[in-house]
Amino acid sequence: xxxxxxxxxxxxxxxxxxxxxxxxxxxxxxxxxxxxxxxxxxxxxxxxxxxxxxxxxxxxxxxxxxxxxxxxxxxxxxxxxxxxxxxxxxxxxxxxxxxxxxxxxxxxxxxxxxxxxxxxxxxxxxxxxxxxxxxxxxxxxxxxxxxxxxxxxxxxxxxxxxxxxxxxxxxxxxxxxxxxxxxxxxxxxxxxxxxxxxxxxxxxxxxxxxxxxxxxxxxxxxxxxxxxxxxxxxxxxxxxxxxxxxxxxxxxxxxxxxxxxxxxxxxxxxxxxxxxxxxxxxxxxxxxxxxxxxxxxxxxxxxxxxxxxxxxxxxxxxxx
Amino acid sequence: xxxxxxxxxxxxxxxxxxxxxxxxxxxxxxxxxxxxxxxxxxxxxxxxxxxxxxxxxxxxxxxxxxxxxxxxxxxxxxxxxxxxxxxxxxxxxxxxxxxxxxxxxxxxxxxxxxxxxxxxxxxxxxxxxxxxxxxxxxxxxxxxxxxxxxxxxxxxxxxxxxxxxxxxxxxxxxxxxxxxxxxxxxxxxxxxxxxxxxxxxxxxxxxxxxxxxxxxxxxxxxxxxxxxxxxxxxxxxxxxxxxxxxxxxxxxxxxxxxxxxxxxxxxxxxxxxxxxxxxxxxx
Ligand SMILES: Nc1ncnc2c1ncn2[C@@H]1O[C@H](COP(=O)(O)OP(=O)(O)O)[C@@H](O)[C@H]1O
Ligand SMILES: [Mg+2]
Numbered sequence: 001x002x003x004x005x006x007x008x009x010x011x012x013x014x015x016x017x018x019x020x021x022x023x024x025x026x027x028x029x030x031x032x033x034x035x036x037x038x039x040x041x042x043x044x045x046x047x048x049x050x051x052x053x054x055x056x057x058x059x060x061x062x063x064x065x066x067x068x069x070x071x072x073x074x075x076x077x078x079x080x081x082x083x084x085x086x087x088x089x090x091x092x093x094x095x096x097x098x099x100x101x102x103x104x105x106x107x108x109x110x111x112x113x114x115x116x117x118x119x120x121x122x123x124x125x126x127x128x129x130x131x132x133x134x135x136x137x138x139x140x141x142x143x144x145x146x147x148x149x150x151x152x153x154x155x156x157x158x159x160x161x162x163x164x165x166x167x168x169x170x171x172x173x174x175x176x177x178x179x180x181x182x183x184x185x186x187x188x189x190x191x192x193x194x195x196x197x198x199x200x201x202x203x204x205x206x207x208x209x210x211x212x213x214x215x216x217x218x219x220x221x222x223x224x225x226x227x228x229x230x231x232x233x234x235x236x237x238x239x240x241x242x243x244x245x246x247x248x249x250x251x252x253x254x255x256x257x258x259x260x261x262x263x264x265x266x267x268x269x270x271x272x273x274x275x276x277x278x279x280x281x282x283x284x285x286x287x288x289x290x291x292x293x294x295x296x297x298x299x300x301x302x303x304x305x306x307x308x309x310x311x312x313x314x315x316x317x318x319x320x
Numbered sequence: 321x322x323x324x325x326x327x328x329x330x331x332x333x334x335x336x337x338x339x340x341x342x343x344x345x346x347x348x349x350x351x352x353x354x355x356x357x358x359x360x361x362x363x364x365x366x367x368x369x370x371x372x373x374x375x376x377x378x379x380x381x382x383x384x385x386x387x388x389x390x391x392x393x394x395x396x397x398x399x400x401x402x403x404x405x406x407x408x409x410x411x412x413x414x415x416x417x418x419x420x421x422x423x424x425x426x427x428x429x430x431x432x433x434x435x436x437x438x439x440x441x442x443x444x445x446x447x448x449x450x451x452x453x454x455x456x457x458x459x460x461x462x463x464x465x466x467x468x469x470x471x472x473x474x475x476x477x478x479x480x481x482x483x484x485x486x487x488x489x490x491x492x493x494x495x496x497x498x499x500x501x502x503x504x505x506x507x508x509x510x511x512x513x514x515x516x517x518x519x520x521x522x523x524x525x526x527x528x529x530x531x532x533x534x535x536x537x538x539x540x541x542x543x544x545x546x547x548x549x550x551x552x553x554x555x556x557x558x559x560x561x562x563x564x565x566x567x568x569x570x571x572x573x574x575x576x577x578x579x580x581x582x583x584x585x586x587x588x589x590x591x592x593x594x595x596x597x598x599x600x601x602x603x
Binding site: 057060061062063064077078080081082083084085089091093094095096097098099100101104105107108109111112113114115116119152156157 | 337338339340341342343347348350351352354355357358359360361430431434435436437438439441442443444445446602603
């Protein structure tokens with residue numbers, strides 16, 4: 001009978017250990033170890049071709065690892081009695097017959113797990129597919145296809161939700177919808193793994209980051225730590241009374257560094273708050289620039305380094 | 321079958337957890353039934369198979385001119401033998417076998433060409449139950465349709481043959497066996513298609529293999545030295561299967577029972593290879 005992992009916080013929901021996949025002589029995933037914990041959104045980041053989709057296929061047992069292992073709630077995926085209740089996934093590639101309706105597709109999936117028709121209607125509504133539920137999936141837009149994939153992922157009311165580049169093809173409203181949905185799923189205590197090749201987009205949704213390049217782990221950290229360590233997410237402020245402003249901005253979560261007499265680099269406060277403080281105290285600003293965009297640059301730096309390591313002769317150390 | 325509603329305690333979750341049960345073969349069978357029902361090619365192939373069997377068979381009987389000529393063309397088991405009421409009724413069998421074979425191929429290979437296989441195997445990670453379910457359902461559906469088509473062709477045809485020397489009734493020797501043999505043969509062809517589609521993972525590849533093995537292979541075999549040909553010929557898949565629906569037994573063929581068994585053996589072999597590939601390789 002199916003064993004139930006407790007919903008106790010802190011248990012790893014997805015655990016990859018030295019996970020490796022080779023296609024021919026090409027190593028696509030290289031001794032990758034990471035965990036995805038419940039109650040938070042883990043961003044799985046890497047440039048295109050880094051091995052994110054391959055890793056996710058291995059989580060579901062669709063591709064067998066060349067070496068290493070990955071478990072979902074403590075067991076290999078195929079050892080679960082009701083796998084769709086453990087983890088629900090949206091994969092990158094299309095995985096629906098274009099001639100079938102959304103209802104037909106979801107019903108067939110639901111029946112493998114004895115899931116009721118009522119639940120099928122529920123996820124259709126949840127994904128906003130009500131009006132097209134009986135249309136052929138082949139006629140769906142990319143965005144509707146993604147929504148159907150997410151409906152399928154949620155069908156089994158899973159403890160872990162794993163989505164491969166879900167915002168691809170979604171309009172801004174769809175992106176917002178996913179963001180809220182994922183936050184809600186994590187708040188319900190579920191583990192969420194979300195892949196993307198865009199740092200800025202992921203940093204807005206994720207709590208934790210697993211960053212890979214060429215199949216190797218580059219960073220396993222929180223968004224907060226990543227932002228702090230890379231000095232991004234900072235705001236550059238220039239003011240005549242920089243020293244006075246520095247005191248005004250001081251706070252427990254705020255760090256202020258300054259390179260010159262008139263320029264400050266502030267982290268922990270947004271441009272809006274800084275502007276308000278300056279106005280309230282009559283400090284004249286002549287520059288107020290959020291450096292948020294350089295989060296992407298920090299990510300690029302990290303992953304480009306990896307490319308350099310790869311072209312050098314193997315030195316047996318893991319790139320960091 | 322034990323129905324266990326898996327309940328998960330979870331803080332902050334909406335009230336009323338979704339009841340989820342373990343994956344069992346019966347549930348996979350139900351799911352695959354839904355998949356068959358919800359694509360058009362199922363209905364197109366099955367109704368085309370029915371029409372080909374029924375229509376060709378009855379037309380054959382109504383246009384029969386009583387000359388007593390041998391059938392020169394037609395499916396293995398019928399071609400080149402004295403014309404009888406059963407072989408007339410099964411004039412459409414060759415075409416029907418292609419259609420039901422394609423139906424089988426599409427049910428598995430179509431999952432790969434559309435990507436559905438990833439959803440399917442994520443839901444049923446043990447994998448093999450999916451293949452068995454498809455084989456059972458395709459075989460059963462085709463058996464029913466083919467039996468209806470063959471009997472309809474024979475019964476309608478017997479009106480056209482009324483008074484002719486070759487007229488037969490269902491009660492005559494071998495008639496019932498031959499008609500049911502035809503339905504069984506077609507059901508196995510559908511399973512053969514299921515297996516080929518799963519093995520080759522491509523609709524075009526599966527259909528090409530099906531046509532080659534059932535229709536072209538027997539012809540190519542004529543290039544073999546005579547002694548080999550005589551020994552091997554009865555065992556080719558479609559020749560062996562043909563013995564099951566021929567009204568009369570001849571020395572150059574297997575008996576109906578042996579014939580269908582040999583054909584079933586080929587199908588089982590292909591299905592085993594498909595199962596091996598399904599279980600062992602990435603999708
Ligand atoms: N089935 C396969 N056979 C051979 N190479 C593959 C296969 N799947 C993926 N790859 C290669 O593995 C690398 C990683 O691909 P993928 O996991 O899709 O990366 P990502 O999702 O991070 O963009 C790519 O170079 C891709 O070409
Ligand atoms: Mg990808």
